[in-house]
Amino acid sequence: MSEAREGKAEKLHRLLETEGDAVAENTRGFNRGRYESTDDLPAYEALKDEARAIKEDAIERLPELIEELREAVESNGGTLYVADDAADANEYVRDVVTERGDRVVKSKSMTTEELELNEHLEGAGVDVTETDLGEWVLQIADEAPSHIVGPALHKSSESIAELFNAHFDPDPPLSTPKELTNFARDMLLQDIEAADVGITGANFVTADSGTIALVTSEGNARKTAVVPDTHVAVAGVEKVIPSVEDLAPFLELIGKSATGQDVTSYFSLFTPPIASPPVAFDRPDRPMGEDPARREFHLVLVDNGRTAMREDEDLRETLYCIRCGACANSCGNFQSVGGHAFGGETYTGGIATGWEAGVEGLDSAAEFNDLCTGCSRCVPACPVKIDIPWINTAVRDRVNHADGDGSFDFLVEGLTPDEEPGGLAPAKRLFGNFETLAKWGSRTAPLSNWIAGSRPARWAMDRFVGVAAERELPAFQRRTLVDWFESRGSCVAPEDATREAVLYPDVYTNHVAVERGKAAVRVLEALEVRVVVPRRTAVGSGRAPLSQGMVDTARRQAERCRDALEPELDAGRDVVVVEPSDLAAFRREYEKLLPAGDFERVSGSSYEVLEYVFGLLENGADEGRLSAGDDEPVDYHAHCQQRTLGLDEHTVAVLERLGYDVTTSDTECCGMAGSFGYKSEYYELSMDVGEPLQQQFGEDERRVLASGTSCVDQLEALLSRPATHPIELLAPDSSAR
């Protein structure tokens, strides 16, 4: 492994060891909770659409809403300050604070983390205390948050007890979560009572009323805003929404998305200055009602790159984010290593790349942006339907063009007819051009497989290109699916066919997993579909370069793929796809890569193979022609992108209909995620992400089924027994032509 890769691998290894368990338990718990609480929500999809529409409208009309908000805040007697950048915001807050005193209490706010407000205030001699219990733990431990919702979720209660006992030396020492909570509450109350100014963030700000909406469970935001007589709220400009009534979908969605709680304990809707009398502990014996309220309120809206993000086609959606953390909780890699591995100055996890690219710049975003494998499991988790994988792809593309050391490019030169300028990292270049590699591999198999499997070659691949030596490499087949079909032809005459379909010979099915391609042809033919596998359609979908952030190359391939499929569509054929990630490209990413009409045409006529079988059976095809299950128990892992598209259900339905007793996997992603698990520096992480699969399926001896090529590879590595694509199980007679 190269030094840079080794450093990365070491950091991941250390985080897996130290924070992995606590992060895994918490994020997976939140994620399960999200499924449970949203399952109960009849209007879930409609609420997400409503939430998204409100944010789309708000960001569109942002300048106008800020002016409306200004009027509302000022007519209430408060002040609105729009800060251009971090320095501007910090200076404003410092001036307000130092005029009033030198003790500040804060409730959790990622925006102030972004500004590094605490450091700034402390530099001006102000004593700052975080009142969110998790943030307070981090303040004592002097650590950065690892999760936007649970900043300290990487810490176990044992480690917090150790920290408190060492730091405060309480007698008797603290141990249980209840003791720790009570201790923190009492300590923090003293700070709140003594504070001159309370600083909060804002989850939403309503332009019509000047209301600050804060979502909390502990109640610390309420105390922070209500006890001191000066309240400063700091929020990004993107938090402004038009009206109070617009809060409804967000209040329904935020707790469920964040921690799987049906609802959080408190939604504070403060329209400052609030009527409640300040709790003036410096005059502890005067009735509060008699203390004349002299409340002051400042709302600081921070731009810090957001206006530019609004103008940026790829980053704009980031501004719809309500910071619920669902994207992090649903992310296989995040579940294993947590936010400290994702890097970034402030934000971590799924959407962090968008935030970091927008507010900190590309360097910060580039750091660990690789950890997004594009599995897309965050997409249905996001309450505002942000296409987070696309943001990661777009940023990766920018990073590709901004750096990359270019050394050892010669190794993959010639295998890489891409559209990318020089300097792209060799591993990216190799995986992004997998199509060419596969063609070469098939042509020279079995020699190519032998060379690729030899120790010197594996060493060189690890050292220079970053292909993990532990991984079994795909074995290229000399006789491709297209070759096979060309000599065999179709077994269903046009006049006997109920439908005609082209089986898309994706790079893997054509060169590596040829058997599943043959099985797919046989299954479809058994159901009276006339299948063709034309050589000219054997082109990459663009998936491989896309996953490396090589957007131009991906676009060129998408166009080529469209051109290859067009005559088939003109002939009235359906397109049947075996590899789920290719179907995901057709159905999701082509929207970004092709003109709208072309996208609709290709995506509208393409089907995942078992989705297609499901449709045929529903329409009266004879299931008796397929291989029946006779109650055979099978373990099935759906491909991540297939699940995002909702296609796993079709596979399960077909298997059950044919009499298989199916156990489906509970994990979001197998961890292999296309090329990710092949990379030397990510091998260990990839295997760790797969661990829940091993736990679920490892003990039994059932047949293992998986829809994606990389899932098959990963399951075989994890379980040490063979795995197959479900279509191979259904194929009627494998001895036939």
Added chain:
Amino acid sequence: MSTETLDSFRRNAEHHHATVHETAPEDVRSTVASLIDPPAVGVAAGYDLPAGIETNPTPTELSAANTGVTVASVAIADYGTLVLEDDAAGSEPASLFPERHVAILRTDDVVPSIADALGTLGPRLREGASAILATGPSATADMGELVLGAHGPEAVDVVLVGEDADAGETAGDGDEAGGEADR
């Protein structure tokens, strides 16, 4: 308020760790009295509260109180949520500082959904009002597992005041602010 909405409110409030006590208007005083662990602070305009509740507390009294009594102006059946509006009498700290929060709520004020509650709150917030939507006690999971009672109360009791012919005369317009006195 339909029985269905009320049932849903009860079920969801209890699900979120609040305890619902049904009572008739004339029994509010005794019900509240039975729930209080003195010292107590509270604000409940229009209700005849039992003796021993400090209605204009000092910060010291607020800090020392074990129970806080307030009135919820609206409640949301879907989540068992109480809407607590702020007022100059200090309802907000009274509902937050003590370990037990006793909220008085009229059955007439229970609405089905969050959207319904915001429909009522929208105009008031635009007039400058503030409100808390509180569901169950304060909670945290930051110390490794769920603990009730972090910065806010550990227990929430809802005194659900049923309809009654006499009360109907002065209430039921659905528009009472937290401090309204004529209930």
